[in-house]
Amino acid sequence: MEPDKMDENEWKYHGEGNKSLVVSHLSRVLRLLKYPAEDSENPPQTVEQAFRQIQNIVDFSSNVMSSLLGEKFIHSGEVVKLPLEFVRQLSIKVQHQRPAWRCDKVMDIYSGCALCLPNLTSPILHQPTHTPPLCIEIKPKCGFLPSSKHVSKDIKTKVCRFCMHQHYKVANGKWKRPSLYCPLDLFSGNRQRMHFAIRHLIEEPQNNFKIFKGGQCIYSSKEVSDDSMDLNSLLHHLRPYFLYGNNRINSHVTSKAVLNNFIQVLVNALLSGGGGEVETDTRGEGRSFCDASLFNKERISNGSQGLPGDSVLFRILQTQMLDTLDIEGLYPLYRRVEQHLQDFPKERTRLQMEGPYNEAFLEKLQKCPTEDDGSVEYAVAKVHQYRVAMTAKDCSIMVALVPSGEEEEDEEGPAALSYSVSILDLDPKPFDSIPSQLRLDQKIVSCYLKTGGALPKGSLSPHSGNFTAAEREDCTLLFHPM
Template identity: 30%
Template sequence: MKIVITAEDVNDWVYKGEGAANLILRYQGSLPLLLGKVLRVQKVSKDETIPPMACAELSMHEQLIWANMDGLAESKSKDSLVQIYATCIMGPLLGTNHIDAGVRVSVSREFLEKVEVSTLNFRPAWRIKASKIDTLTRSALLISDHSVFPSNSTFSIAVEIKPKCGFLPSSEYISDENSIKKQVTRYKMHQALKLNKKQILEESAYDPLDLFSHSNERIHKALNALYLNPQNNFRVFLNGSLIYGGMDTDTNTHDTNNSFEEIIDTSSGLNLDLPKFFELLTEMISKSGVLNRLLETQKLDLYDIEGAIHSYYDVISKPCPLCEGIYDDGLLKKYEKLHSLPIQKSIEIVRDYLVSATAKDCCLMLSFRPREGEAPALEKYGSVGIESVDQVYDYKVFFIDLDMKPLEKMVHYYNLDQKITNFYKQKYQKLLL
């Protein structure tokens, strides 16, 4: 059945959230086919100097990168790119049972124009300044709302986590002057720059290495740090509605921690105080094993951006401008070695970097509910219990925001990496000596 969403349907769709490339609408109408669904609507940047997050068709060089990769190179729309990439590239790496590629639906221009207006009061100011809905597209992705269980569930709670990069790079192509990257996580260094730019009010104590550590104590510590300073890396939903964590970088939906603790302690028999809530999340993360696969995918970046950027210039057949400014003979020889690789190897390096970039930027959605009475376990979901609570919880885990990264953003990634690293070195130079 072909689904067409028109201007008459605009009141059935409400703002749920957004990322850099897409805005998410939640269905609140009465059609059974759409219950429990969200619509992923494409956005475009208002800054024409910033490369788009995705393009309708792959460029000539992107076709080289993704040639023979399950139809990616032949894709003719953003939504089909998203679907094929999530299913055929990220699915085998992260687990197909944790991927939802969605279904393409038709949307009218009038619908998108009305959505642009109806969501203005809900969107963060900085998002409005940065981007707008792409009213020229004629399709969107319909996806299950993974912040809730199926429609027959009476209660569910979900936690959205953006894990970020879970390892320290060790590439030989990282220059000696940037060796701090091998000691301090990218997340921590980026926090310092964001604070300087007043993009956040205070630096988070979250350390991605804790979340990926396999230690329940350290995972618990990571979750607590995310809770205390969620930024856009930690959100909690009750029956699909946001109850904690903000849509903006530094905003929470509740003024006090107590209100959130009261909700999780009293809602529908959840009966969890904050420590038990974190204990339950820790058990789900550990038992599901999803972070193991995510980390392995992130580690496809063997060369770091300082190495991969050189392969990028080989792929696009342009002289490498970075090599012109290098006077360290040892480092220059390393980069010349990269430039002497066969083109297929250069393509592989860049492709692996882009896949890794998706894995470093995606979100993890863990949703769960208390199992009622003696109800049997549901096959397609996991189940977990914690010793301190006499309750079994059914849960599901999905990765979201698995967009393909545009090839032309490689230069942006390199420049941002240098900016983050240089700022951190300057700010903490005395401590690093």
């Protein structure tokens, strides 16, 4: 990237989350920091601090998360310095494309620092094809129920955090309708449950599901983008990629078959690994049902499967499960560390509370004693583990489906799709965010208990998104060989 050749007209708005705004140009993206709008007049941190913050993200991703999640899924990128005029013009250019609900934050126009990453929605192709790559982004959230003895409310061991959180989000107006997606179904490794989970992601994508075609977002939550579309238009886009199988009426492949084929391919990618020996998830799925999931357990026809040990979902779940104590058991340890840092402020550096995120940091969390010996070292290791687990509970998966060579394409679409899987958004979560984690946990649980698990009247639309009741219940899969 050559700073003096940066032209804002070449870069376009790509998306944003709570902490960063992303612009893209061909095979690259720039991820820029965001600040609360009230800080827009004055830079909230110096250029050196902004640079350090982004370098910390790179280090955390490449030295810590990569080792836990598997290098093959990770692209850590590099910090770049951009001309301030370019960043200012870019900020003006993208402003009108930003969703209103994200505009409580503004793009950082002061530091000129950004994270440069490969554009995962626009993979570089070895052989050009007529049919552009299709990329599916899933933010799966937490895939297990806590079993820590510190959990004070029984409901937390029965209903998963995502499903309880939906009630809180709808009650507080964050989303108009609840999502019926349940992460425990997606992480189960059981194809029927995974299929069911993905259908609910499609039905109510919220911030958990997006589809990109040729680098453009073509399907996301309606609230997030005006350009998003309904299921019929989505099917129209998907049809050329998934025109195979036996489910045809007068040689026309039904929409149901197209959708099933699409989900099937996605399930395959999520269960695939990088090859080699496969260790199987021995947890099975016995303990991992969420009482709020609408999946009917009796419909499981092919028993417990578990996740393949080299799959992206297995690696994410394992990392999430480094949260062994639950926030309720972790909080007293956070207080122990906080007290220690108040008494000995210089210890902050030795204990690597804000990094550096290097091998020593990884070693601290991996060599944590199993029992609490009352030491600050034990508390720090558990806090580090918890923060890493938080990152894994908030990351996203990008599945890129690339049609195989042009010469193999015919009027029925690409002969085959190859896939690659990546993980994005692997930022370290701040130590200071732990108290607010506890407060949010308490609010979510008390909101759920207050309503007895019932959603407010009218929040479930009569057709609940795009599927009929019969379709929702229908978990019969059409498995087609790839």
